[in-house]
Amino acid sequence: MSKPTPLSGYPEFLPAERAVEREVIARLARTFELHGYANIETRAVEPLERLSKGGEIDKELYVLRRLHADDQGGDAGLGLHFDLTVPFARYVLEHAGQLEFPFRRYQVQPAWRGERPQEGRYRQFTQMDIDVVGKDELPFHFDVEVVRVMVEALGTLSLPPLSFQLNNRKLIQGFYRGLGVPDVTAAIRAIDKLDKQSPESVAELLVSNAGATPEQAQTCLTLAEIRVSDTSFVERVRSLGVQDDLLETGLAELAAVVEGCATAVSGNQGQVTVEANLRIARGLDYYTGTVVEIFMAGYERLKSVGAGGRYDALASDGRTTYPGVGVSFGVSRTLVPLIAEGVLRGSRPVPSAVLVALADEDSRASAQEVADRLRRRGIPTEVAASPQKFGKQIRYAERRGIPYVWFEQPDGGHEVKDIRSGDQGAADPDAWTPPAEDLHQTIVSNTRENQ
Template sequence: MTDQQMVRPAAISGFPEWLPEVRIVEQHWLDVVRAGFERYGFCSVETPSVESLDVLMAKGETSQEVYALRRLQEDAGDSSDSRLGLHFDLTVPFARYVAQHFNDLVFPFKRYQIQRVWRGERAQEGRFREFTQCDIDVINVDHVPLHFDAELPRVIHDVMTGLDLPEWTLNINNRKVLQGFYQGLGVDDPLEVIRTVDKMDKLGAKGVGELLSTKVGLTGRQVDACLELASVRATHASVVDAVQATGVRSELLAEGLDELAFVMDALRDLPEGSVVADLSIARGLDYYTGTVYEGKFKDWPNYGSICSGGRYENLAGSFIRRNLPGIGMSIGLTRIFAKLLAEGLVTTGPSCPSDVLVVLPGDEHRVVAAEVAGTLRGRGLNVELYHQADKVAKQIRYASRKGIPFVWFPPFSEGRAHEVKDLATGEQRAADPEAWQRT
């Protein structure tokens, strides 16, 4: 570069990127997640990376995190892009999608969506400005059967077990339990208490108690009761007994406890301790109305949630005059992957997907080498033909550096046979490109 200033290459904070040997592991994870969702009958949906700002701000709660779009050299008077923004989650675009395609969908509609999302917040450990979410949702007209509240955590448990993660726990609560309990205490604004209790991970019981007293205006007795409820943990439906022992009663509380007990009973067959009724889980978003979920690593309790979600009554109500309740969960794939990578728990593989490198000692052999490569590819192998005529030793080093396990030597002279070299063992033997199997 002579007329331009050299630009120093640097990663942008909060926008992760991986080397090929790491990316290939992430792609495997995505395949595991996709296959797991499809095993339960969820179909794939993809929405545009951008939505109108009216859609993105329909719920209003995260509007400050939206990245708005603007062309750097837009034409004078052209404001066509001024009302567009990058989606900050996949739930709001999904609600718009369902409303738009309502007459073409079969309900209950079970969808999964694996895409990048963007949030304009301060980057820190576990929080990114660009990341991949893996969502599943069930949405239906007027009513979503309660058994889906148990099916979704089972799907997530199966998928995340397939990723062979360090020990983690899926914590489950019900917003009706919280709201009904606070109503039974005589609290004027139960939703404000829910938002405050949702800070338990960050502030601890003492900090939350102080906020409930000073900011929300609860009495000492009410604060103590709220903290007592938040301390309840159970691995099965005995959570009902623990809440009833507090002496607080309300119709909504009883309804929420029945739903929570149903979900916990339906998941009893999962490994002991992997699913816990945790009454400190609040999920502060206002649109959650029933069951809520939050997954955490056991060894890193202060790390952000690795999966989350809940039941909502009518998320699509901003877009269509039909009652469309639903329930959804999301796996924070980038958050999980980045943490395990930082802890040295991701075993990276080769830096390319090739099974075989076909050598090319001279340009006069290119046709023969290309035919062999084509034959092997036709049998389902990933094959790379070396890019130029070169010394064979150099080509073998190239394969070794990229993690390509086998090097193929076509018969470049009369009377010679095909040979393949296993770089792991150093063994080289005759092989037939029409029959050879990778071992």
């Protein structure tokens, strides 16, 4: 069979790159678990009717067919999930009787979309989502928690600076209603175009589609311009003179989320910041309160690298409704470009911290015994593949980024060489330990120097 060519839209990592992805996922998982979020995995397929959006099935969906299927039985009508929210909602409904609510979960899995592949958009991509879902009700304080936990989690990574842009659907809906804009939904849809169109053309849309007067349109644009990193937006919105109960609820909720993130933000030294940005609308999705989009400095071309919000009906079986709030982080969307550009790289392609050199093939058993003594104390170790000249064995280690080479001496003693410095000295296989930074594969980040 010939050499395969890469498949567009299906990025794959080399071993050292995969180590970066694994470490990113491990750090996020650690924070999520410290906050009580349980991991689940859902199957890759869902019935097509679950994958439809408002009754319409997206043409970017991948449908499964069993080759030479002799029946249209169990396999008919299944597609690959395109996000982790749809399968999570189905999981909640299917297993509701065996879950405790409020239910905190995180999930890290691939999803599939038949999009035209481009940077940051792939046909298979990994997402990492956290959500809290309640039964019948879910107190607002979970909105604060979920955003705060994601801020804290992303603050443990060495990514370029991330910015959480927050808004609240109640705030903008209440504002438009209080202002007297006839079609609030059309107004949201128009404002959502501000990242692609000029304020003037959005103002025209507000007039033509939402039925606003030119003055109302201008006030809507003024609202959308408010972007601050504290709760001062409350006074700025009030100064626009619009009165509405829903607006007041939205202002209070957004202020609570911004304030609730303050300690998490101050703890991460500018790695992650939080802003109230009143033009964030998140389209016409199912969001009903808090909305958030996450952007990465220098990578605005990727659009958001994460997003989420509050949905009062994440799932419903007709009798019971399950409200939820969650944030999704695009692992592939973020890491594939950062790794391709060398912003993040893995310290080495192998887990091994030590290579035990071989004097000859007969000493493999004793080399293996040395390796086992090191492994017993948690030191990843491999034995040389063949008893080449020691210089070649050292280069074998070098090519793999293995920092230490271990030599058994003819007199039964042991020596270990740091092949970076060349330092070599006596070592006891039951006591010697490499420095912590050499023990495991780690992420090497160039983001800090670049700024």
